[in-house]
Amino acid sequence: MxxxxxxxxxxxxxxxxxxxxxxxxxxxxxxxxxxxxxxxxxxxxxxxxxxxxxxxxxxxxxxxxxxxxxxxxxxxxxxxxxxxxxxxxxxxxxxxxxxxxxxxxxxxxxxxxxxxxxxxxxxxxxxxxxxxxxxxxxxxxxxxxxxxxxxxxxxxxxxxxxxxxSGDRENYSQLLAAYFSKHETKLTAESKATLTRNPLRVLDSKREPDQEVIAGAPRIRESxxxxxxxxxxxxxxxxxxxxxxxxxxxxxxxxxxxxxxxxxxxxxxxxxxxxxxxxxxxxxxxxxxxxxxxxxxxxxxxxxxxxxxxxxxxxGVFAAPSTDVDVFVVDTVDGTHAHELCHQLRANGIRADRAYDLRSIKAQMKSADRSGARFALIVGSDEVSNSTVMLREMVLGKQNSVLRKDVLSELSILLKK
RNA sequence: GUGGGCGUAGCUCAGUUGGUUAGAGCGCCAGGUUGUGGUCCUGGAGGCCGGGGGUUCGAGACCCCUCGUCCACCCCA
The missing domain is CATH 3.30.930.10 (Bira Bifunctional Protein; Domain 2)
Structure with missing residues (x-):
C-alpha cells in the first residue's frame, strides 16, 4: 500500500x-x-x-x-x-x-x-x-x-x-409548519427533525410513511x-x-x-x-x-x-473521445531519428509519440500498438543508410519504404483519408 | 453525523475448521522470432494479506481499536 x-x-x-x-x-x-x-x-x-x-x-x-x-x-x-x-x-x-x-x-x-x-x-x-x-x-x-x-x-x-x-414563501412555510405539526405523529422521525429546521423540505421526503401526510399538505400555488x-x-x-x-x-x-x-x-x-x-x-x-x-x-x-x-x-452514451496519437516512431538505431521525426511531425500538426530507452524493435512495436497510432514509422540501420523510413499502417499490417524527405507530405495525405 | 458490507500483486479476485517458503487470471517485462505489434508458447519481476494492539506453540483467517472504501439514511449536484 x-x-x-x-x-x-x-x-x-x-x-x-x-x-x-x-x-x-x-x-x-x-x-x-x-x-x-x-x-x-x-x-x-x-x-x-x-x-x-x-x-x-x-x-x-x-x-x-x-x-x-x-x-x-x-x-x-x-x-x-x-x-x-x-x-x-x-x-x-x-x-x-x-x-x-x-x-x-x-x-x-x-x-x-x-x-x-x-x-x-x-x-x-x-x-x-x-x-x-x-x-x-x-x-x-x-x-x-x-x-x-x-x-x-x-x-x-x-x-x-x-x-x-419571498413573502409567499414565508407564508407558505408557516402554513406547512402548522399543517405538519398537526399531523406530526404520523411523520417519520427524520421528517420531524426536518420540520423544525425547514418545513418546506418535509415535502421532499421520499419515505413511504410520510407520503399520506404530504399528499394532504396545502399546495404552494394556492397561496x-x-x-x-x-x-x-x-x-x-x-x-x-x-x-x-x-x-x-x-x-x-x-x-x-x-x-x-x-x-x-x-x-x-x-x-x-x-x-x-x-x-x-x-x-x-x-x-x-x-x-x-x-x-x-x-x-x-x-x-x-x-x-x-x-x-x-x-x-451508454457519450463515450470518452480518443486521444490517441496519429503516428508512433520506432527507432532502433540510436533514438536520434525518433527524436527529430517526432519534433518535425508535431510542429506540423501531426500527433506523434515514440519509445524511449532504445528498446528492442519488438518492444517498440508493442508500444506502437498500444499507443493506438494509425501509423508506425520504423527507422533501422537500413533506412538510415538509404535515407528512408518504413511507414507501416498498423491495422492493415502493410508497410512500405518512404524517402525520409517525403515523410511529412506522405503522412499528411494519408491522415486526411 | 447514524447504521451495515468490504480491505490479499498494478487491476479483478481465490485462499478450506487458524498449520510450513501466500495463489490464479488479466496487465507489465524478457525470450521463442539477431528488422516488426495484435494470436500462441516459455520464463520473470511484482505482496510488512490497509495500519496498530490482542488471543495462540502458530493469525491473511479469530477478537478489539483505527484508517480507507462501498451501500443505505441524512443532505444534495
Missing amino acids: PDFKTSPGTRDILAPDSSRWRAFQNIFATNVEAAGYSYIIPPMFEDLDVFLRLGEATEVVTKEMYDFHDKGGRHIALRPEQTASVCRAFVEHRPTTPWKVWYSGPNFRYEKPQQGRYRQFDQVGIEALGVDDAFLDAEVIALASSFYAALGLKQVELSINTLGD ISKSASEHFSAVLRALDALNVSYKINDRLVRGLDYYRRTTFEFVSTSLEAAHTAIGGGGRYDGLVEALGGPATAGIGFALGLDRTLLACDAE
Missing part, C-alpha cells in the same frame, strides 16, 4: 475519464456561449460570509462548509457552489445587465462520500442577472435541456415548480401572489413554445434557501442509485441584495458532472 492516498471524497481523474470531462466542458461551453453567456472564473474560496447568505437553514452552510482562518486572520471558506460567488462578483463589478455568465469547476462540501457524491465535485452552470422576464427562465431551462440532449441523454425528466415571492402565479404560467407557455416537456411538481422545493419563484430539477430515470438528481436551479431574486447589491433578479442552474456522466454510463 502506498503511503499517501487522495483525501476522502476526492480522487484523481485519469484518462480516458479525464478526456471525457474535458469534452463535457467543451460541449457545455459551446452550447451556452452560443446563447450569449460569457465565461466567468470565480475564485475557489471566498470570505465565509459570502456563503452564509445562502441561508441559515441550509446544511450546505451550517454543516458542510470547508472553512478555515488564513494567515491574515480572515475567515475563509472553499466554495460549496458558485451562484453566491457569481452574485458577489456582480456586486463587486457592477456589469451592465442582463449579465449572462457560465462557469465550470470544482466545489467543496464536507459530506460523507458515496457514489455520485464527493467532497470535491465539479459542476457546470449558468447564471443570468438583472432580468425578470419569464422568457429568460424558459431559456435557461431549455439550455440545460438541450445540453443533455447534446450529450446523447434521453432519459432525463424535468420537474418544475414555483415557490412564489402565491398573482404576479408570481402569472410569471409561472408565462414560463410554462414559453417552454411549451419550445417543445420542452416538463412535469409540474408542487413538492419540489430544492435545497438552497435562496430560491424564489421558478425552481426546477433534472432527474435521470436511468439511474438506480439514490442520486438521480443530475442538475437543478431556479430563480434567486434577492440574493444579490443579500450580498449588498441593488435589488436584482437572478436565475441559473448547475449540473453535476459526476452524476451526469453516471447517467451517460447508464444510457
